[in-house]
Amino acid sequence: MKKYINQFIAIFSVEIKSLMRQAGQFGFVIFLPFLFSFFTFGIGAGISGSISLEIWFYQLIGFTVLTLALIFTESSAWYVREGLLTGRLEYLLASPTHPLVVVTATALYNAIFALLMFFIIGFIGTIAVYGIAKILNFILSIFILVLFLLPMLGINLIVAGLTIIAKEPQGIIQPINSIISAVSGFVYPITLLPLFLQILGKSLPYYYAVENVRITITEFVNLLYLYPLPLLLLYFLSGIVIYRFLENIFIRKRGTYGW
């Protein structure tokens, strides 16, 4: 057990050190949801002639969860890709480090990164629009968000597995990101979409994550809305199974990546 804890701490601390070296990048990621929400707010206000801070807040939270979702979707894929390019992946696979330890350690790092980002942006947004009245709701919403990180991690692992086949993550990530962004109702209600896209949106965990987070902040936590969570955990389980399957077939048995 001590061995696994040491492996976990080693990987986690490497990721944290890497974050410390790229503080500017972290600052930019925090800035992004503000940039996008002000961009649509500016155009929207310019077109409609009225200003709606509630819609701005709706989109700010949406863009924040979207940024977080995209980080969670693609981080392992880039981890695999960079490992491939630098040769780090070979060392990692040859070492006695269990793949699940690697996944859990990087997931924890990503979760801390994402939640810190959500806390900073959400806190500023909540104070700006609702004052301190909704701060407790906002803090509660962070716990709700944590619940939905596991199914997102499952999709992350599936994408990482697909990267082993395709070698180049960009070609896979780009379509997946666009689909997730468009159908999950991050910055507009999914009722504006055609029915088949609504169904697609509701089959992914992101829709439930962003809706529950927003409802918790603006109203209160409603356990009824959390009903799909146990089902969504299937994403996490399938993520592990698919990733391990592709890793075994392509890397461990053939010793190669891709077809």
Add this chain to the structure above:
Amino acid sequence: MLNKIFAEIERGFALWKSYKIFLISDLISTPFWIYFFILAILIYAQHLLNDRFIMTNLMWGLFMFFFISSFMWLGNSVIIILQQGIMENIILTNTKLSIHIFGRGIISILDTTIGGIIIILMSYFTFKVTLYIADPLFFIIFLILAFLFFIFFSTIYAILIIAVRSPWIITNILQFILPFFSGAIPIQIFQKEIAGIITYSPLFYIVGPVVASATGYYIMDKYLLLTIALIIVLFTASISNYLEKLLIKKALKEGKFSLF
């Protein structure tokens, strides 16, 4: 000179053909991004979703948004050219940076064309917009002028950010701000005060006419717009040429690529 231009165009095509996976990924992702951008903006005015005139304008706005964005990333790519040591080869072969960018611009224009066709078809089927181009001749003329302008603009942009440590941050921000202040989203759908501000931007006389010729809604005489656009393109070309010479001079003298 012509040989160099054709060599760069050929190289652009060769590069474009070698990135098949990106082509497929663009084909899949573009329609979804269209939904995302249009609905992200129209959440503020949902009743406009049924307004064919507004939706047609927004469709062309998105087309120009993709156009500008791809040229901004083209400028950004010069940093990679520098990091890979290609810049030294460009100087050694006595090729101008703007001509080199022209070759890569071919990729941008092909991507924009494919993305543009998808945008137009998607908007037609889902938002019921008007498909025809109101003034095809002037649309092509203004599009060529916009292409030339953004080649020089990308060169200037690349020279200015060449020594920046994380240029992608600036590019990411500018790719959203520039279309907004360039008339990519037609000013007639904005409130009058905001529309007034946008007309002060020089980019408005490059990007705005492309959208105007497509929709047929010109805010001033089209020949006057053409004259202004031509002057701006020539002016940008001369600035680009001057800065490029300055950059090369400094690079040869001081051994580093930076104006500052």
